[in-house]
Amino acid sequence: MSIAATVAAIRARRTTASAVVEAALADIAARDGALNCFTAVTADRARAEAAAVDAAIAAGRDPGPLAGVPLAVKNLFDLEGLRTLAGSKIRRDAPAAAQDAFAVQLLRAAGAVVVGATNMDEFAFGFSTENSHEGPTRNPHDPARIAGGSSGGSAAAVAAGLVPIAIGSDTNGSIRVPAGLCGIWGLKPTYGRLSRRGAHLFAGSFDHVGPFARSLDDLALVYEAMQGEDPADPAQVPREFEPVSGLAGLGGLRIGIAAGYFERGGQPEALAPVALAAQALGATTRIAPDLVAEGRAAALLVTLAEGANLHLPNLRLRADDFDPLTRDRFLAGALLPAHWITQAQRVRAAWARAASRIFEACDVLVAPLLPYVAPPIGTAMIEVDGATVPARPHLGVYTQPFSAIGLPAMAVPLADPARAGASLPVGVQLVAAPWREDLLFRAAAALVEAGLAGCPPVAAQHVKENA
Template sequence: MSAAQPWFEADAATIAAAVHGGTASATVVVQSALDRIAATDGRVNAFTAVTGERALQRAAALDALPAEARAALPLAGVPVAVKNLFDVAGLPTLAGSKIEREAPPATNDALLLRRLEAAGAVLVGALNMDEYAYGFTTENSHEGPTRNPHDLSRIAGGSSGGSGAAVAAGQVPITLGSDTNGSIRVPASLCGVYGLKPTFGRLPRTGSYPFVSSLDHLGPFARSVRDLALAYDAMQGPEDGAPGDPGCAQRPVEPVIGTLPQGIAGLRIGVLGGWFARNALPEAQAAVARVAEALGATRTVELPLVEAGRAAAFLISNAEGAALHLPDLRRRAQDFEPLSRDRFLAGALLPAAWVMRAQRVRRRYAEAVAAVMQDFDLLLAPATPCSATPIGTEWLELDGRRQPLRPSFGALTQPISCIGLPVCAVPVWGAHAALPVGVQLIAAPWREDLALRAAAALEATGITQAPVALLP
């Protein structure tokens, strides 16, 4: 690929290698990304802000470095973008809301963004999301819906919909999102990209707008497993000095990039049945079956207390989210999106005894799942019940019942995130399918390496793939 060609189809590893080798400048790559955003985002609506001037200044600074200094940066010249709940210096941290537009601009970048840029990445903008991260579709009434790049009439998923769509559209090769109840894995599934929700506490959340502090995770999206690993490795590590995130584990960096070629030999892999089969339509079940066959997974297992665990996560999300927003709910409820406002108001009315009981159930559920995982290195499950639905869809036929669509998209992710397990979501395209559906590769705490090794093996054999969308 020459410097004169567009770079929107290149992955981060290819871009960094070109910048290292001098076959392309960071400025050329970043300008190509800005051009791609300008050409496509009127249809996709992934971005809420484009930081073009900042990006080009950063790219010029990278180009001015000595060659050996650039070569030491694993993400040299790689354009990135972040969900707009990450602080970006000079921008208000919107968190998808109308109310936060009035907040003063952030004075510093979020810690994970600083770490990506320290590795050579270049921020090009902030991305659309569901208001206050409370949703699974990114049909944001303040900013407009983010559209699925593979079919612009359909949802991108949420709440990190802009993050998934920007990668699928070739606007940037890496983005950051958040996942409380599934908000990385759902957009990754629907947009056909890779997404990583690390173990709870693995990556510090300093400089991000919270939703549910006891459940919130941050993580990357990418179009290749190697890019996912590069971004993840660049962001690892405990905070220096006084911690801004009390939930961050003081755990050393445990790089995964070198483990990807190790494959799946010796891994004990099971398939989640029961709840995870009943709440998946045939296309999602077929995606899991295809991944299971490729990984040699023949044993099916059910998680105990899974429905109770999901119910506990609902209550905890309602209560913690409502507590955070209670002053604004009292003063200016009309400025919330109606759906998020009603959910927060319901959370504010929950009896404290219910929330305490939910935490106890969550703990028992976590203990039960830990016992199951003693027999497995990885568990497989659908990431979403189906592929992307048309924008505006309100209902889904699932498990023999007509159910509200928005919460149904978290039915398969919420029981995993509420106990903090690491998950890599991988995109699977069925035979002649126009849209993908994702599969979760679920590991034990702190074993992101195993999920990524399996993801790399699937990618290498073509079982999973994340092509750039052919936008009309």
């Protein structure tokens, strides 16, 4: 059921927010043990919030566009009264958050009900959610495989149907990668579009927040609810409210096909959706931007340096309390020559200029989303293009260049992975010029209309309750 239908049913009193939320809590209790999406279930809070929605309806007040919709929140966002672990052991000593993150406040104001906090790579530094402290989050399409990361718990919870919507953060691909591997929709808006206050930083130059959903309409509703001006986020750029619900019709939009860099480094079944989407959108213009690999390299260096600087106090005092999957990369990041970082920031600016030329030739770029389908949990190395590469960092090969320069990008799932020759979820990435999220929604709507985009069903054997 779409969240619009759920909200309509609650508003019309055919059901109640409390009933919807109880069902979600029961489902999480029954099935999350096998998937490990949640690190905390906020049942008391959820019941109180749902009761407040029902009370608002009974009193004739507007309960909001997301009234009674269960929401999962990456445990990078503060939730009042809960420790924000950010996937770490170190923050188990931290005080509970004093208030909700700004994004959560907005979603709450729209009527959404927070049912829990989700698993992630430690301090958001990873693409796999194989968290050593909390255990890996498992992919609902095949629990032996990763869900992707770093917002893996949020993506897997949505894909499994435990919640209809969730939020995450994306520094180098941490919304788009798990959305792609789990076969759901994910949006990374333009850098500075949404406030990040109360979402713990990883690499502030690149940190974005955004939504996950199982339909494009749901994604639009959540993104709309997340828009709001917050003077306390230094990176946010004030913008008017920009509705994206119901946008449809290509209406002369020029669609480009990412070429060059984007045709290499991935397995055929993961790259095939680009041609399928291009065909569905009638696109024939191939665009091979300059400086993509260099832009990605710059993102890596700046991420290492900013992440290490952020965590240096704990690296000095208790490095071995970090996840083994992040520790040595954070330590190395503290030791980079200043020249590399300054050069990286200048190359990043040069890549941003090169990328701006993409949008002289097209309005929306269709690019690959992932280099391969979800690997089995524990996969360290993988083969692409006849070379063996580190499986986890390479997951960001197509997402990282765009977050590095803040372009809005959407993960679009292929409704039938078999059309790409895949048996697990695959998708494409739509990319637009800064502030043109609306164009992403229009192009995505055309892909839905063409029958290409949509969430593939999770196989029944993985939906059943725990034995």
